[in-house]
Every structure is written in structure tokens, then in C-alpha cells.
Amino acid sequence: MSSTTDYEYQPRTRSGRIANFVDTRAGVSPMVKEFGRKIFPDHWTFMFGEVALYSFVILLLSGTFLAFWFDPTMTSLEYHGSYVPMQGVEMSGAYASTLNISFDIRGGLFLRQLHHWSALMFVMALSVHMLRVFFTGAFRRPRELNWVVGCVLFLLAIVAGFSGYSLPDDVLSGNGLRIADAMLKAIPVVGTYMSMFMFGGEFPGLAIIGRMYIAHVLIIPALILIMIVVHLFMVVVHKHTQYPGPGRTENNVVGFPVGPVYAAKAGGFFFIVFGILALLAGTTTINAIWNYGPYDPSPVQAGSQPDFYMGFPDGALRLMPGSWPFSWEFTIFGWVLPMAILLPLIPIALLFVAMFAYPWIERWVTKDNRVHNVLDRPRNAPFRTAIGAAAVTFYAVQMMAASSDLIATHFHVGLNDVTYWLRAAYFLGPILAFIIARRMCLALQRKDREIVLHGRESGRIQALPHGEFVEVHEPLDEYKRYRLVDFEDYQVQPARANAKGKVTGMEKMRGRLSRWYFEDRVAPVTPQELEAAHGHHDDHEAVGAGSHKAQLDK
Amino acid sequence: MGDHRDGTPQHSGAVVTSDGAAKNQFPDPGLPPHRPRVTDVDPKAAKRAERQVVLLFIISILGSILFFIAYFGIRVDGPIYDVVNTEPTSQLRLQNLLLGLGIALGMFGIGIGVVQWARTLMPDHELVEERHDVRTEEQRAEAQEILTTIYDESGIKRRPLLRNTLIGAAILAPLPFVGLLRDLGPTDLTVLRHTIWDEGIRLVRDPSGTPIKASDVTLGSAFHVVPENLSELGHHDGYLDEKAKAVVLLMRLDPDKVNVSADREDWNVDGIFAYSKVCTHVGCPIALYEQHTHHLLCPCHQSTFDLTNECEVIFGPASRPLPQLPITVDSEGYLVARSDFHEPVGPTYSQRGFAVRDMQGEAN
Ligand code: HEM
Ligand code: FES
Numbered sequence: 001m002s003s004t005t006d007y008e009y010q011p012r013t014r015s016g017r018i019a020n021f022v023d024t025r026a027g028v029s030p031m032v033k034e035f036g037r038k039i040f041p042d043h044w045t046f047m048f049g050e051v052a053l054y055s056f057v058i059l060l061l062s063g064t065f066l067a068f069w070f071d072p073t074m075t076s077l078e079y080h081g082s083y084v085p086m087q088g089v090e091m092s093g094a095y096a097s098t099l100n101i102s103f104d105i106r107g108g109l110f111l112r113q114l115h116h117w118s119a120l121m122f123v124m125a126l127s128v129h130m131l132r133v134f135f136t137g138a139f140r141r142p143r144e145l146n147w148v149v150g151c152v153l154f155l156l157a158i159v160a161g162f163s164g165y166s167l168p169d170d171v172l173s174g175n176g177l178r179i180a181d182a183m184l185k186a187i188p189v190v191g192t193y194m195s196m197f198m199f200g201g202e203f204p205g206l207a208i209i210g211r212m213y214i215a216h217v218l219i220i221p222a223l224i225l226i227m228i229v230v231h232l233f234m235v236v237v238h239k240h241t242q243y244p245g246p247g248r249t250e251n252n253v254v255g256f257p258v259g260p261v262y263a264a265k266a267g268g269f270f271f272i273v274f275g276i277l278a279l280l281a282g283t284t285t286i287n288a289i290w291n292y293g294p295y296d297p298s299p300v301q302a303g304s305q306p307d308f309y310m311g312f313p314d315g316a317l318r319l320m321p322g323s324w325p326f327s328w329e330f331t332i333f334g335w336v337l338p339m340a341i342l343l344p345l346i347p348i349a350l351l352f353v354a355m356f357a358y359p360w361i362e363r364w365v366t367k368d369n370r371v372h373n374v375l376d377r378p379r380n381a382p383f384r385t386a387i388g389a390a391a392v393t394f395y396a397v398q399m400m401a402a403s404s405d406l407i408a409t410h411f412h413v414g415l416n417d418v419t420y421w422l423r424a425a426y427f428l429g430p431i432l433a434f435i436i437a438r439r440m441c442l443a444l445q446r447k448d449r450e451i452v453l454h455g456r457e458s459g460r461i462q463a464l465p466h467g468e469f470v471e472v473h474e475p476l477d478e479y480k481r482y483r484l485v486d487f488e489d490y491q492v493q494p495a496r497a498n499a500k501g502k503v504t505g506m507e508k509m510r511g512r513l514s515r516w517y518f519e520d521r522v523a524p525v526t527p528q529e530l531e532a533a534h535g536h537h538d539d540h541e542a543v544g545a546g547s548h549k550a551q552l553d554k
Numbered sequence: 555m556g557d558h559r560d561g562t563p564q565h566s567g568a569v570v571t572s573d574g575a576a577k578n579q580f581p582d583p584g585l586p587p588h589r590p591r592v593t594d595v596d597p598k599a600a601k602r603a604e605r606q607v608v609l610l611f612i613i614s615i616l617g618s619i620l621f622f623i624a625y626f627g628i629r630v631d632g633p634i635y636d637v638v639n640t641e642p643t644s645q646l647r648l649q650n651l652l653l654g655l656g657i658a659l660g661m662f663g664i665g666i667g668v669v670q671w672a673r674t675l676m677p678d679h680e681l682v683e684e685r686h687d688v689r690t691e692e693q694r695a696e697a698q699e700i701l702t703t704i705y706d707e708s709g710i711k712r713r714p715l716l717r718n719t720l721i722g723a724a725i726l727a728p729l730p731f732v733g734l735l736r737d738l739g740p741t742d743l744t745v746l747r748h749t750i751w752d753e754g755i756r757l758v759r760d761p762s763g764t765p766i767k768a769s770d771v772t773l774g775s776a777f778h779v780v781p782e783n784l785s786e787l788g789h790h791d792g793y794l795d796e797k798a799k800a801v802v803l804l805m806r807l808d809p810d811k812v813n814v815s816a817d818r819e820d821w822n823v824d825g826i827f828a829y830s831k832v833c834t835h836v837g838c839p840i841a842l843y844e845q846h847t848h849h850l851l852c853p854c855h856q857s858t859f860d861l862t863n864e865c866e867v868i869f870g871p872a873s874r875p876l877p878q879l880p881i882t883v884d885s886e887g888y889l890v891a892r893s894d895f896h897e898p899v900g901p902t903y904s905q906r907g908f909a910v911r912d913m914q915g916e917a918n
Contacts, residue, residue, distance in 0.1 A: 037681075038683070039681050039682070039683040075789075075790075076788075076789035076790070082632070082633050082634045082642075083633075083634050084633045084634060084635050085635065087633075090789065103634050103646070106625060106630075106649070107625060107649075107650075107653050109646070109650050110650050110653045110654055110657075113650075113654075142688050175838060175854070178798075178836070178837045178838065179836045179837065179838070179854070181837065181901075182835075182836035182837045182900075182901035182902075183836065185901055185902065185903040185904075186901070186902065186903075187904075188904050189904050191903065191904060192743055192746075192903040192904055192905055193739075193741055195903075196739040196740060196741060196743070197735070197738040197739040198738070198739070199739065200738060200739045201739050201740055201745070201795070202745055202746065202792075202795045202798075202799075203795065203798055203837075204794050204795065204798065205795060206790070207739075237688060238688065239683075239685055246582060246583045246584060246585060246586055247582065247583075247584045247585030247586070247680075247682070249582065250685075251684060251685050252682050252683060252684055252685060253682070253683045253684075253685060254585065254680050254681070254682050255680060255681070256678075256680065256681065257681055260672070260676050261672050261676045261677065261678070264668050264669065264671060264672035264676060265668075265669055265672045265673075267668060268664070268665045268666070268667070268668030268669035268671075268672065269665060269669065270665065271661040271662065271664040271665030271666075271668070272661070272662060272665035272666060272669070273665075274657075274661040274665070275657075275658045275659070275660075275661035275662035275665055276658075278654050278655075278657040278658035278661060279654060279655070279658040280654075281654050282650060282651050282652070282653060282654010282655055282657070282658060283651060283654060295794070296794075296797070297794060297797050297798035297801060297832075297839060298760055298761075298778060298780075298797065298801045298831070298839055299839065299841065300838055300839045300841050300853055300854070301853070304853070314855075317835070317836065317855050317871055318855040318856060318870075318871060319871075320871045321869075321870070321871065322835060322857065322867060322870060322871040322872045322873040323866075323867035323868075323872065323873055327867075327873045327874065328873050329873035329874060329902060331907045334907040334908050334911070335904050335905070335907060336902050336903070336904055336905075336906045336907045337904075338873060338901070338902035339873075340835070340871050340872070340873045341835075341836065341871075341901075341902075373685060404856065405853070405856060415856055416856075416869055419856070419869075419870075478580075478583040479583055479586040481580065482580055482582060482583055485579070485580050486580075486582070524579075525580075526578045526579065526580075527578070527579070527580055528578070
């Protein structure tokens, strides 16, 4: 052992000595070596995941402060705090302590509002992040599992938000629980017992706030934390994806090193997110529970809205006609099935299943099982972009339906009419969105071809010798051009016979789907085409040559 | 089209005019040349950027100080009425605003400062790093070997009885913890059938608790009603549970305009009807009475019930009419219940069908 001291590294600077002390005790230098200069690609769309992460950190922080004063009991007491309109009113400990946090703890109102705004930001950022991953194809191999982890996080975030929203035990939160209770009870046979178990008997009982509390401050945040750790671990293992462009290949990562640039930008960004949330919390009232009063099963406020992420199931419930053309409540051997509640939830459940399974669905259709580290620009995957647009529209229609009464009063139209329109949009909206998004992608791809072949419109007009005026087109430099031509031209993969020489029904369906995905496509410009376009100025033929529909039908 | 499953990234050059994939694509020109920023070439600009960043950090320091000034400097004393402009209320709002601004500036100053520092003064050369496979074939083979060794050495394969009993034990061991969930709640569903309404219980106003005379109920008015015996319940004897089932809406309608089925003829008092206020959809309290159309509207999902037809659903997601509470008047002229509801109130549950059957059996 003594021999090691002879060779021991002697740092000269003070920071060097501290680093050396830590390293010789904790052995961190391999980690510094691994991460210190790791390359991260930079793009504004990579920011949303970060925002979600930072919002979660702020939720942990503000939530811990709230937990110092929040009293998760339904024991009833008479309020004697400083908020006059509620003095002398019977209320639960939970509601009283939320009033107390709002009015008697200095900065408590700020903390509550910070917590609630962070919750909204968390779910919002998570959703946009998922959309980014979807539309750029970042979920493809090797990142399928991380997509699944992301989907789990999305569900957990919604549950976290709902459980938190229930805690203050005001009229709105109690009403939310009331609806959750009825949705549980709608589950055939076991649902009623699940509700009795959840509430410790009948709704509302005296148990639910305590149970929601332990779920909200321990179980769900712990699960979210675990999922985030797994998620980030996988990001490090896979390395980040990057957008296509000059110098960016499947085998490299182009970007900035963690230290110092990336760490500074990402770290700085945490403070910016915090600043935005603090500004919102300081200036904008959210969930003014003192206006609603403690939970009481009798009153309800018209026009009251759940948090936005609860909008889509609520809207789905609103759209379903419960008694038209007949009552949707069926009795089978004495068991009652409330289909008016169950039916609208089925498409939502299917949407979630499809969301989890999408990486495998797409892989099955395209037969593409390669590693993808370079992202797709959404226009270059028209089929996927169209599916995403349809799903988003489906979600958005239901979210709008949750505000149908507000839409009606705001635009002075009949409430029932709004519902009829939204019912139509529920079915037609996704189809239209699919068609429009696909057409738009194809149009954008053609425009890209046009730009590659003929340059960018410069806005300058030039007079030709024979008197004609034309706009000067500036040719692209090779870097810009490469950005527009570097994408994959997927082909239809027709149904093939399997090893036994048989084309299975499943395979036929896959073949049809593949055709549907890819029969209209626009190929990237090739060097020959570019040459041809420059040789003789026969613009439209060259542009048209990108569409392959005819050639594929053989 | 090539075999797409060999794991190596490749581009399928797809255009039909081609004679070879390689020829058919633009070559990757590589990273574009680095363009220096002003701060890279002009030391003055760099100095300016540095001063900007310093200023932002100073703003952050001032923001944090502002927080403490607002925290200790503003006293919110005395009762808070509402969000109207009484003295302590506006103090509270001001304090909340300044606390928020202080923290926001404290954070923005650091955040924007550091980002600005990174953008203007740290090197902005893009670097390239090679990717490695998630795992190499070699690693996989090694790992597999290790697993095989572990498996062999454990002897699980050679001693099936050992394996099977372990599986059995491992399945059973967690079950006690599922069992422990049993007492989360009771399983007697009959509580869902009954409310505290009963023969002779007075209808009283919510929340004042005063009884209602038939003559108080004028045409077009609506009363939010609870049973008189509700006030005997403390919060710990299920006050809210009972209230959640027992709330009732009371209205007088023109008897000529109402259709009443034969078995309900004596359930109203000269056109005064009482209906459960709990929506049959997912249980919101029905709060809106449109007196000219004789509709009850649920604010949650807009189910609309027609009072002239025993609260049949005419719009929205509810599938069942609101249960009616049979009422009459007592000797003093106050409205009282004739009995409890004849069916469970509120949202549907699977076992509700059996409840209805039994309850109607009881009633006959
Ligand atoms: C994981 C993500 C989380 C989300 C989405 C979330 C969301 C929410 C929401 C929407 C509320 C209602 C706030 C209001 O009154 O307006 C709430 C309340 C609360 N949260 Fe969270 N929260 C999260 C994590 C946490 C954590 C980690 C803790 C504590 C360690 C916590 C503690 C509390 C407490 C004590 C309340 C009740 C106090 C009050 O309502 O004023 N939360 N939460
Ligand atoms: S709860 Fe009344 S309509 Fe949904």
C-alpha cells in the first residue's frame, strides 16, 4: 500500500485539492470523464422535456412547504381565521388549513399558487414534449421503452394533479371526487366495491382526504421520481436524437458539451422556468378556494371548470347522449350497465392503448426495425404526422366539450347546438385533421423540392432582355440543400407470403396499411434531378417527378 | 428496398431512375464552417456582454432583497373580507405580488444571465461525438454466459421440486398484503338504497332549516330542501353522506300542464313536486331551474330533465329520470315526506337493479 503514496497525484491549486479529496474518497473521476464533455444536441423543441422536469422539481419544493401547514383531515371544526366571510362556518380541517395557508401564513398564498401553476406547467410541458417525440419519430428503435416510460409519466401526472386538486376539500374538489366516485361505480360488478373501498364507505365519508393525501405527497411523487430517473438514465444510454442536417448521421451526435455550454444553458433555463412560475404565482390568482366554500353536496357553481388536463374525460361524458335514441342504461340479468358513462370512455382507453403501442404499430407497418438516431422532420413522415394530428384533434374536441357551456354563453349560441356541433366534430374532426395534415405535409415536401431545384425566391425582380420580368431565385448552398434532401423515402411494403408460402390475413392488413401510409409520397431531390433542372428549365416536370403514386401501383 | 433488419443504418435510395443508391443521393457536406460571433472577434463586444451578464446577476440579488422587504415590510393585520379593496386585503395582494416579483427577478436574473453568458462568451463550436451501440454483440454473449453460469450453479434446473415450491411460496407471500386492504371499506351495499327521508319527515330549507308550508311554494319558485332530521346528525355521524343523498328540489307547477302516472298520483301536493337533486348521470347537484320551460338543468354535463314528464331526460348524458320524493302535508300544514324514495338516488351502480327490485317488493 505504501508504494501508492509515492506516486500519488499532488494537485497544485486549491480547487484541484478539493476535487482530489472528493475523488480519492468517492471515485467520481470516471463520472466526470463520462459526462463532463458529453455532447448534447441543441434545438428549441428539445426544451419541453426540460420544462417538465424543472416544473416537477418546483412541485416537490413548493409541495413540501405546503405540507408543513396543510392538515389532511376531514374532522370538522369551526373556522376562526382572518378570512371574515368564512368565520364561524363548519368545515373540514383540510379546508380550514388551506384557508389558513392562503390568509394567515405569510407567503402561503404565493406557495399555493406556485404549486398549482407548476402543476399546470408540468402536465402541459409533458404533453408538448410527448407530441415532439411523436411527431419527430424519436420513439423508434432503440427508444421504444423510453416512450412507454413517458406514457406512464403522462398518466401519473394526471393522477397527481387530480389527487392534489381534491385535497383542499372545497366545493369544486368535492364535486370532482363525486364524479370520480360515479365513474368507479359505473365499472361492472366490482366498481361499487371499489368506490366503497376508496371512500371507506359511502361518498364522501371521512377517509378520502387522508388517503388522497398519502397518495399525493408520497406514493405518486415517488413513482414519478422513479420513472423520471429511469427515463433520464435511458436518455444517457441512448444519447440524444438529433435533427437531420449536414454532418449529422446515425452514428454521431453533434452538439455542445455538457460542461460548460450545455450545463449553463440547461441550468440557466431552470431558473427561467422558476421565474416564469413565480411571476404567475405572484400575479395571477388560481383556484380561489375561499370563494367556493367548504365541500357541501348541495351547491355547485355553474361554469366551473376542472383543471385543463381533466377536461377530456369530462368532455367525453358531456358529448354522449344518455337517453337518445333510447336509454343507454342496460340491465342484464339484474346487473345494470350505465353505457352512457362507459361508452365514451372506451375510445379514450383505446387511444391510450394505441399511444403505448404506437412504436410497435409503426414498426409492424413499415417493417422498419433499424436504429434511428436521426429524427424525422414531421413533414417527411406525412402518415405519422397525420395520425398524430387526428389524435390531437380527437383529444381537443373532447377538451372543448368540457367547456361547452362557456362556449355557448361566450358566443351567444344555444348550449344544445354547441353540443350537436361538437358531437359532429368528435367523429369528423379527426378524419379531417388526418386529411389536412397529410396534404399539408405533402405540399411542404413539394415546396422543399421546389426550393432545392430552383432556389429560394429572393424577392428581387429582374427584367429579361426580351422584356419579360422574372423573380430571381437564389440557389441554396450545399449545407442548406442537404438539410432539405436528407430524409428517407419510405416505400410501400406489400403483403408477402410467410415461410409456408401463405399470405396471412394479418399480413394482408399490414400490406394495406402500408399502402395507405406510403402510396402518396414525395421523394427527396436527387443530384441527377438537380442537374436536369439546371440544364433545361422545365420546372414543373421536375417537381412532379417526385410523386410516385403511379409507379407503385404495379 | 433491401433488408431493413440488419441493424446498420442505411438509406434506401428509392427513385426509380437510379442505377445505384450511392449515386442517387447528395453527399453529406459535413458540418458547416463555424461562423464567429461578434463577441468572438470584437473584445469590446465581449466586454459589453460580460457587463450585461453582471447586470443580470445584480438584478437577481436585488430581486431576492425585494422578497425580504415585502416579507417583513408589509404587515397584513386584521380581518380579510374578500378580494375587495379593504385595507388588509389589498395589503395581502400587494405582498403576494411583491413576493412573487422578488422571487421571479431573483430567478430570472440568474437564469437569463447564465444563458446569456453561455450564448455570448462560452465557445459555440459544435462538437461531434461518435455513438456506440447500446450494447455490443460481445457484451451480449458475455452476459448470456454469466447468466447461464448463475442458472447452472443455482441448481434450479436439476431440482424441480425446489423450484416449484419456491414459485408457490413466492406467489402466496404477497397475498397477505392484498388481504390487508380488505378493511379499506365496508361491503354492505344496502346503505346505497336508503336516505334519511321517511314518513312524516318535514321538508326544510337548505341551509336555514326552516320548514315549508304548501302556501309558501308559489308558482315558479324553487326550494333547495333537506330533511328536517338531517340537523340531528353531527359531522361525524355521516352528516355529509346523508346530505349527499337526501338533497331535494321543490317546485310548484301548474297541475294541468303536468303528466302524472297512475301510481304517483298522490306523490305531489296540488302541483308541488319534490325531486332528488342528485343527478342520475354522475351525481352533481342539479342547481338550475328554468321556470318558463319547466326544465331542470345539471351544470356539470348539461343533462336536462323535463318537470312536466316526471323528470324524464330530454337532453344530455343522463339515462334515467330523477327519482321523485312522495310528499304530503302534515296537520300543521307543513310539507312532509310520505316515505323514503322508492329507488336509490344518484348515479348508477351495477347492483342497482337488484336494489330497485327489492325496494319495489317492499313498497307493495
Ligand atoms: C407530482 C406532481 C404534483 C402535482 C401535479 C401536484 C398538484 C397539486 C395541485 C393541483 C394541488 C391543488 C393546489 C391548490 O390548492 O390550488 C395540490 C395541492 C397540494 N400538494 Fe401537490 N402536486 C404534486 C406534488 C406534490 C408533492 C411532491 C407534495 C409534497 C411533498 C405536494 C403537496 C401538496 C399539498 C400539501 C397540497 C394541499 C395544499 C393546498 O391545496 O393548498 N404536492 N397539488
Ligand atoms: S352529473 Fe349531471 S349531467 Fe353529468
